[in-house]
Amino acid sequence: MDVVLNQAFAGLSMASILLIIALGLAIIYGTMGVINLAHGEFVMLGAYTTWALQNHAGLGVVTALPLVFVAVAAVGWIIEKVIVQRLYTRPLDTILATWGIGIILQQAVRLGVGAESRFVRGPQWLSGNIEIGALVMSNYRIFVISFSLAILVVTWLLMTRTEFGMKLRAVIQNRGISECYGIEAKKVYSVTFAYGAGLAGIAGALITPLFSTIPTMGTGLVVDAFLVVIVGGLGSLMGTAAAALLIGEVTAIFSIVINDTLGRIAVLAGIILLIRFRPRGLFPSDIRR
């Protein structure tokens, strides 16, 4: 039972990281119909930015978060302006183009920083554990979980309570008509892409104390995050959150009930079945398209 509880907690912290990555992916996909395969590389960039900030400026992981967000969002903004913007009429080609961007970013980091893994220290003030009975919860993981919930709330507020969010939702529903009302869809797209990239950067910063930082770290994460988006249903924030929780927990629990590999295989099989029978995801939004 103790093992199950601890594993469930580990699953929860994994789910919260997945949630932040998937939120960015879901916003980009929901808004522009772009499947951003470079998203994992944005996570990797975030991790390396954190490492650089800690090594050269002496900033802790938590203090570095806003800077990392801005830096990766800027990279995303440039990529959107230069490349992605030209491909909005060819959605399948964006998969290929963003994958090419991913290769370029990954290799650029490998050439610039080196292929060996880098380590980032977790913050001192979050180093302890909270123990409830046999359940051991590290403070840092609790911080990650609460931070991801905060990001979910902020994103939700941004989408529903601000003028930008209203414009964004208008563009998602009908780009042509929104433009007639004077909304600059191009600008909305750029900002959305940058925001999504920035979220990925934050996720990258948050996982640095938990994983080692290597140039290929994003590749596995983007597949998982992408599956979360599909399972959650397009354009639905709460669906994405629920799906992240579901996939994180199911993977964690399966990995003790059966074993790691078979657990992952079972999750993948489940996802294939889900797409087959509910292609709009578990929690589709009722936006008219």
Place this chain on the structure above:
Amino acid sequence: MQSRLLYDIIGLALFAGVILFGVPALFGYDGFELNTFSRYLSLAIVSMALALSWGTAGLLNLGQAATFGMGSYAMAMHLKLKASGDNLPDFMSWNNVEALPLIWAPFHSLTFTLLAGLLIPAAVGGLIAIFMFRARIAGVFVAVITLAFLVAFQLVVIEQQGLTGGQNGLTGLAPLVLFGWSVDIYSLSFYYLVGACLMIALVFGLYLTHSKFGLILRAIREDSERTRYFGYNVANYQTIIFSISAGLAGWAGMLYALVLEFASPTYMSVSFSLAIVIWCAVGGRESVLAAAVGAILVNLAEGRLSDVFVEGWHLLLGVLFLMVVMFMPRGIYGVIVDAGRAMRRKPVSKKEAQPFETSLNPKRES
């Protein structure tokens, strides 16, 4: 249509001439170079197989490497059994496997192996296709399902160490004996064997794309809904082409395992699968011939350039690929077709060349 067939036949003849006579002469019949080129040729088959399903029918299969891997393992299992003689294959005893597993037994037979390397991938591809296309899954979701299948399949292969050799794959293979001819992979005759396989695959692919079957597939690619209203069973057509494409990929896998003398789970990695997509896109996905040329060119460039720029090669590949997607969406083939059209006709004004389209609401996958 007739003239396009003529151009394709001329193209194929030129290609065959270069591959069968030009390349061996150029490299002075050097065994090592011929072996490297046979590798490119086997990869050309898997690239043209993807062009059949992706370019012709619009089904982006990101799991092409899975069926490719099945073919390579089928061949490697046969050769491993031959290398082991009466004993168990060495990796099995390391994994405490007592007796030869049941699914290995039939691979003693060469006939069974050759059929299995072609038919098992085709059957698996067919099953996935039935599963997807009966539910009218299309566009991005085809890519996601095939990608998830690929990842799961690779995990299974690595997990089942006693059956597949796990992460190491199958190594230490015996040479293939084909009708009493012991295949030397550094010989000219082996090069011609691979070349002949590629030519047969290309002729078959060209026949398919120029037949009525190919025409219906293109119709499905353009508008599957309308094709369905014309009374065609879209799912059946998609299933057949998907299965053919998977079978060809398996065939290419068999040759690849022969060339490299081992089979490894890296053949089924996501990056390998996406590399196939790159070759196909660079050459031009609408034409099987162009896709094959694309595979050979990219691999040739990789072989030459990675010697010069050891570190930066992948960066170059990424930039090249990005440029192709952005500025040459139809690949080299598209550039040649457009150039040919421009030479034959007076330049058409931009307005007329664009098909009529309402630009208010750009169509997108949902």
